[in-house]
Amino acid sequence: MTAIVATVAYLGLEARTVEVQVQLIAGLPAFNVVGLADKAVGESRERVRGAIAAMGLALPPKRIVVNMSPADLPKEGAHFDLPIALGLLAAMGVVDAEALSEYVIVGELGLDARIAPSPGVLLAALHAAGLGKGLICPAAQGPEAAWASGVEVLAAPDLLSLLNHLKGQQLLRAPEPGDVEEGGHGPDLRQVRGQEVAKRALEIAAAGGHNLLMCGPPGSGKSLMASCLPGILPPLDATEALEVSMVQSVAGTLAGGRLTRVRPFRSPHHSASMAALTGGGLKVKPGEVSMAHLGVLFLDELPEFGRTVLDSLRQPLETGTVSVARANAHVTFPARVKPVRHVN
Template identity: 45%
Template sequence: MSLAIIHSRAMIGIEASAVLVEIHLANGLPAFNLVGLPDLEVKESRERVRAALAVCGFEFPNRRITVNLAPADLPKSSGLFDLPIAVGILAASGQLPLEQINNFEFAGELGLSGELRSIRGALGMAWAAQAIGRTLILPADSAAEAALLSSASVLSASHLMQVCRHLLGSDQLALATPIAIKAPPAMLDLSEVKGQQQAKRTLEIAAAGRHSLLLIGPPGTGKSMLAQRLPSLLPEMSELEALEAARIQSLGKERLDASRFGVRAYRSPHHTASAVALVGGGSVPQPGEISLAHHGVLFLDELPEFDRKVLEVLREPLESQKIHIARAAHSTEFPADFQLIAAMNPCPCGYLGHPKKACRCTPDQIARYRGKLSGPFMDRIDLVIEVPLLPENTLLAAATGESSSIVRKRVVAAHLKQAARQNTPNSRLNGKLLEQHCPLSEEARGLLQTAIQKLSLSARATHRVLKVARTIADLAGDEAISTAHIAEAIQYRRSFGG
């Protein structure tokens, strides 16, 4: 009777939870049992492990084998437990030295011939392993991703035999080298958008304060073009932000794209997306679009065409920058610090207020169309701007607007002001921070009180006016919020109602 305990990791949400793979060999009828809430993918590891050990020339114990994945109340999924199970069986049967495996953690899917295949969530596993001072052994492709975390000790292996030789001391695994960071694709430039000076100004304010933005206008006015150029105005990501975003992306089905490492995400889900696709979920929770857009931009085109229930689930993460997903077996939390930008037509047919095409919609149809966006949801939108149709002469003229690099300099300067003053973007100001950093003169306070009465602004909408005014003042280089800043911020609350 013998026992081996192997350290491994299970990705639950964004965190990598410690899992002990306990291998118990006992006399009796030969059997291979897996316990500890394994799903079907984990249960199938029995056949992969058996075949891999046989092909590699190891003896598969003809005894009763019990594999316990502890803790028992944590659901286990994916093929990442193949490697720790194989190593554990070899250690328990005396084919590998037990004392050599205590300082390692293992994760990897086995092929039938013993080759190691990549897994999801490698960067998160490295994050957790380095926190407790253990060396992580991963398949080569996954190890290169995990090595992006320079403080982690990650070894790379392409085959089960390489892992075994390392543990036997006959050969050493190489330290993993980070994936090659390719040059990111060129970002779209703001100068390519003709006209629309007011919309560009609003886009700059949104970028400077990380504010949410809604663009309203007829088809073909450049709403999507403007949204696609928002990432080109945002400051570069810090190393920590890049690693946090990459850790989430490595969990998704698309995996981590090396050419996008350090580049702010731009996610644009179709309006038929479900609530689970947007915020995450599933029996084993996976990140949704709002988490994949962490530290980046989420663009929702044709906003009223989204199911109202889908939009309502955005209310919490827009406030808290995270999403909590609860299931019967367990719950998890994903970060969701994204910047929302949305676009919509002014009416169902799209031509309300069009100078040349008549709108065919009745007042009731327009009211129902706009009523798809609830008051509480709209309260969480900082900026609303109308994007009008361009005159023919502007449309046919050469583009002459400012480039993204020029606007970005002003945005970066505003971000630095906010970091020095309150260490958070203006859109995140709440409670005492809002009172402390958004003081108003008597004249500005009077103007805001008048706007609250005439526009029936809620407390949340009033606070958002203050935050936008603070950003406008930062862009102007002003320490105090003036009446002009309040007046401009108020006009961005009137567009939807008007």
């Protein structure tokens, strides 16, 4: 029997539907995952095996084949554990495959069948909303997923409580959207003494969304004034807050599903690499310039940054997006920032 469940793969700020197909075939017992899966997905076999064993169930003595379709789309991350496990349980006849077809499923599994948070749940929820489906996600990320309106969110702490809910025995409570953080805690521009011209320039830059280059002797308060900038920037509106949260969700830094109205302020150290600044690396993650989307990117001690690193910021500053090309993926992140540079 073949069971099919839906999940997503993240490409920048885009979630693409991925179908997890699980088939049990007669033959020597084996558990194979195919479909351009990265190492974390390959390892999910062991976590799924462990989680199912922790529930007191034995895997069927058959050849288990998991195919992730479309097969040419690279799949990264540990959030495929839960869809694989549920697909397998559906193929075993433990859960109703029909009930699962109503959901997009994301989540990482522990060996004890706990469902652990995984980055990008907000994107998966918005994607599910577009498909008219519900979302099954980790309990810790229920408040984050609940921000996508019109989606039925099942946020389960572990596999057993999820199965109980699907069987209608012990229903899970629908999560509430997380809080909205209004004010910043950064330094106040009031504590800067004198420097009237610099303060005025800071206000104009904040109001008009201009770039700012600060030059001056050490100790004249450049770093201090730059760190006051988030406090005088206008708050994010609702759409902007969601956009910023989507970047944070993909980066896995959206703690407790708390959305913030405060504009991001990122100040990477001058030893930062190009990948750290523009995004990418082994796993395609948003870089500092994308984390600062709709906010401020502060490059303290500008001349200390590597030349190639600074050059790599040209494209994002001009286009407002950053495209990261990898051997097997081409990913675009948003990066509309207001850079503040600081030279001595």
